[in-house]
Amino acid sequence: MSQLSSRHLLGLEDTPRKDIELILDTAITFREVIERRIKKVPTLRGITVLNLFYEPSTRTRISFELAEKRLSADTVNFSTSTSSVKKGESLRDTVQNIEAMKIDMTVVRHGSSGAPYFLTQCMDTNIINAGDGCHEHPTQALLDMFTIRRKYGKLDGLRVVLIGDVKHSRVIRSNIWGLKTMGASVALCGPSTLMPYEVEQFGCDVYTNLDVALDGADVVNVMRIQAERQQDGLFPSRREFSALFGVNRERLKRLNKNYTIMHPGPINRGVELASDVADGKSSVILDQVTNGQAVRMAVLYLLSDREERETE
Amino acid sequence: MASKKYDLVITGGRVIDPALGFGRDADVFIKNGAVSRIGAAGKSAGLLRSFDDDQIVDAAGKLVVPGLIDMHVHLREPGREDEETVISGCRAAAAGGFTSICCMPNTSPVMDNQETVKFVQDRAQNADARVYVVGAATKLIEGKELSEIGDLVKVGAVAITDDGHYIQNPELMRRALEYARMFDIPVMQHAEDQYLCNGVIMNESYQSARLGMVGAPSVAEEIAVLRDIALCRVANSRLHILHVTTKGAVDAIRQAKREGVNVTCEATPHHLVLTDDEIGKEFNTSLRVNPPLRSVRDREAVIEGLVDGTIDCIVSDHAPHSMEEKDCEFDQAPPGMIGLETTLGLVKTFIIDKGYLSWADVIRKMTINPARILNLPGGTLQEGSTADITIIDPDKKWTVKARDFRSLSKNSPFIGWKLSGRAYKTLLGGKVVFER
Numbered sequence: 001m002s003q004l005s006s007r008h009l010l011g012l013e014d015t016p017r018k019d020i021e022l023i024l025d026t027a028i029t030f031r032e033v034i035e036r037r038i039k040k041v042p043t044l045r046g047i048t049v050l051n052l053f054y055e056p057s058t059r060t061r062i063s064f065e066l067a068e069k070r071l072s073a074d075t076v077n078f079s080t081s082t083s084s085v086k087k088g089e090s091l092r093d094t095v096q097n098i099e100a101m102k103i104d105m106t107v108v109r110h111g112s113s114g115a116p117y118f119l120t121q122c123m124d125t126n127i128i129n130a131g132d133g134c135h136e137h138p139t140q141a142l143l144d145m146f147t148i149r150r151k152y153g154k155l156d157g158l159r160v161v162l163i164g165d166v167k168h169s170r171v172i173r174s175n176i177w178g179l180k181t182m183g184a185s186v187a188l189c190g191p192s193t194l195m196p197y198e199v200e201q202f203g204c205d206v207y208t209n210l211d212v213a214l215d216g217a218d219v220v221n222v223m224r225i226q227a228e229r230q231q232d233g234l235f236p237s238r239r240e241f242s243a244l245f246g247v248n249r250e251r252l253k254r255l256n257k258n259y260t261i262m263h264p265g266p267i268n269r270g271v272e273l274a275s276d277v278a279d280g281k282s283s284v285i286l287d288q289v290t291n292g293q294a295v296r297m298a299v300l301y302l303l304s305d306r307e308e309r310e311t312e
Numbered sequence: 313m314a315s316k317k318y319d320l321v322i323t324g325g326r327v328i329d330p331a332l333g334f335g336r337d338a339d340v341f342i343k344n345g346a347v348s349r350i351g352a353a354g355k356s357a358g359l360l361r362s363f364d365d366d367q368i369v370d371a372a373g374k375l376v377v378p379g380l381i382d383m384h385v386h387l388r389e390p391g392r393e394d395e396e397t398v399i400s401g402c403r404a405a406a407a408g409g410f411t412s413i414c415c416m417p418n419t420s421p422v423m424d425n426q427e428t429v430k431f432v433q434d435r436a437q438n439a440d441a442r443v444y445v446v447g448a449a450t451k452l453i454e455g456k457e458l459s460e461i462g463d464l465v466k467v468g469a470v471a472i473t474d475d476g477h478y479i480q481n482p483e484l485m486r487r488a489l490e491y492a493r494m495f496d497i498p499v500m501q502h503a504e505d506q507y508l509c510n511g512v513i514m515n516e517s518y519q520s521a522r523l524g525m526v527g528a529p530s531v532a533e534e535i536a537v538l539r540d541i542a543l544c545r546v547a548n549s550r551l552h553i554l555h556v557t558t559k560g561a562v563d564a565i566r567q568a569k570r571e572g573v574n575v576t577c578e579a580t581p582h583h584l585v586l587t588d589d590e591i592g593k594e595f596n597t598s599l600r601v602n603p604p605l606r607s608v609r610d611r612e613a614v615i616e617g618l619v620d621g622t623i624d625c626i627v628s629d630h631a632p633h634s635m636e637e638k639d640c641e642f643d644q645a646p647p648g649m650i651g652l653e654t655t656l657g658l659v660k661t662f663i664i665d666k667g668y669l670s671w672a673d674v675i676r677k678m679t680i681n682p683a684r685i686l687n688l689p690g691g692t693l694q695e696g697s698t699a700d701i702t703i704i705d706p707d708k709k710w711t712v713k714a715r716d717f718r719s720l721s722k723n724s725p726f727i728g729w730k731l732s733g734r735a736y737k738t739l740l741g742g743k744v745v746f747e748r
Contacts (some may be wrong), residue, residue, distance in 0.1 A: 081524060091641060110641070111525045113595075113643065114595035117594070132524075133524050133643070173524060196520070197518070197521055198517060200519070201522075
């Protein structure tokens with residue numbers, strides 16, 4: 001049976017194409033499972049998964065938890081919104097204490113870039129990155145790619161535009177790496193103040209004019225714009241952001257036929273995405289959420305050391 | 313039948329003293345803790361016969377140079393004696409070949425008053441290196457009001473600084489420069505505009521872009537340096553820019569020196585050797601440092617500044633941090649790395665061996681240049697000067713090991729590196745305080 005080349009999923013920057021393909025292919029099976037009346041399989045029975053969330057999260061945490069439960073894993077949740085330093089117990093001590101209760105896999109969401117890598121140095125469990133700082137959010141990008149591939153049957157040669165706060169978006173970063181590895185053409189669009197320094201080195205087309213960016217694109221993936229960026233002075237108002245970068249019906253004319261609208265949620269309706277577009281027939285936003293289940297089940301399944309266990 | 317005329321002789325080594333323009337094989341005779349005479353090699357064979365074995369330091373194949381001076385060191389006493397004390401820092405200094413170090417005022421309490429300065433000086437009484445205090449430029453290094461600089465100078469402060477913090481208010485910086493002029497001491501500035509460095513974790517570059525970390529733009533340093541050069545010109549005072557890391561800053565200082573502004577500056581080995589490319593590999597928190605590791609282009613510009621003389625001194629910016637504080641997420645770690653025990657080896661391996669500078673150039677930047685900037689005694693082996701002497705094993709191959717550090721802290725990104733060149737013996741006032 002094919003296996004992933006790493007026992008962790010820390011990001012997509014260094015994940016080879018064959019691994020991404022294996023995850024997406026495996027997710028097809030689990031996508032069928034969650035359509036069944038009985039949505040549960042015994043695959044990870046006896047495996048204990050820690051969901052370690054150092055940042056507030058609703059949908060990603062629920063998505064992982066459901067994925068784990070549907071694989072029959074035992075789950076334990078650790079959630080806090082204070083940093084480990086403020087909390088007074090180091091991240092290493094926290095996870096080593098929990099690991100001492102015999103944990104097999106860890107799903108981590110953390111505000112610091114590189115925190116999942118740090119965990120690989122602290123624990124023996126498999127580590128799955130559920131978002132680290134502004135660095136990577138690999139399962140989100142995998143579910144985005146799964147959703148695109150499910151519709152078009154491929155990723156190669158498609159034109160995908162990622163719109164919004166490129167500077168602070170871990171979803172955009174993971175999408176860039178994954179999509180490029182899979183042969184898609186990637187364009188970035190957002191205010192120049194929300195572009196990271198030397199953004200051109202990502203190897204994408206970079207636009208500050210949305211209409212130009214949308215020209216001839218197949219997929220539009222719109223990111224949530226955080227209110228705090230305005231408070232930080234990175235753009236003057238939601239009104240102006242919406243006028244310059246809001247995706248609305250009028251602008252969709254520039255897209256290729258059979259285009260797709262995506263958003264990782266939660267949506268600021270009427271700001272980065274018009275409501276009628278979000279709810280329109282080309283929107284796959286809720287499919288993304290469903291597919292996220294299947295993709296996370298696939299990642300958990302493929303990373304678990306189940307074969308070792310079976311031969312023990 | 314011990315020699316009575318001299319206490320000790322260092323024989324057979326190559327003596328390099330840039331202050332004297334001296335660089336050849338010679339014997340160094342020491343009497344009463346001072347350099348008594350430098351004799352041409354081979355001319356003293358008869359005289360050497362009158363020495364007991366324990367009066368002779370065999371330096372064959374070694375370099376004999378004025379005791380190295382590190383003008384930028386953080387000792388953590390008072391306040392964080394678990395990370396470094398005056399005594400442990402001086403042991404690390406001696407092991408690194410330094411006989412004099414200047415300690416920065418960001419202790420707890422801050423060295424903005426005579427009592428704290430005297431406390432540190434008192435601790436250094438019997439230490440393995442001489443300790444010169446750099447006083448706080450502003451009270452509590454808060455950048456609000458000048459500290460009692462006259463008081464600090466009176467007890468021996470050799471300069472003032474708010475190192476770790478940029479004196480952001482230009483009016484206050486101007487006053488600091490003007491006030492320091494009365495005492496003929498430089499103001500040492502940590503040049504990073506704070507408005508451009510809000511919440512920064514690393515250098516702003518493609519690396520910060522891909523890692524999603526807040527980046528400190530190199531222009532923050534350039535702007536700070538340009539402003540302070542302008543203020544220094546107006547104040548007709550002396551400005552020393554700490555740890556220069558960017559092309560913009562090097563260019564600005566080069567130009568200012570040409571125009572006759574009294575500005576000097578320094579560079580650290582880590583900015584000469586490392587770039588921000590290293591950070592994403594393992595998120596090693598020892599690589600978190602302020603100012604941050606920069607791009608290849610900036611690193612090359614700093615080396616160029618070192619070569620053409622724009623950069624006057626090489627300093628460690630030794631910044632000890634406990635294992636506990638550094639064993640964490642990258643952005644949660646306090647900035648700083650230790651350097652006293654790796655500076656010489658790094659400079660030999662990456663600056664001298666790569667052909668950028670000669671030994672004489674390096675020794676100049678680690679002895680007489682800092683001595684002149686801060687009006688310190690030493691920095692030369694001139695006859696009559698205190699016998700602070702470093703004997704260097706110039707091609708000694710060694711591996712940096714955490715357990716070998718004399719420093720109480722181990723936060724070095726160079727652990728495991730193979731270096732060439734190391735201090736062999738360190739003499740303070742004619743006495744061997746460190747030997748390998």
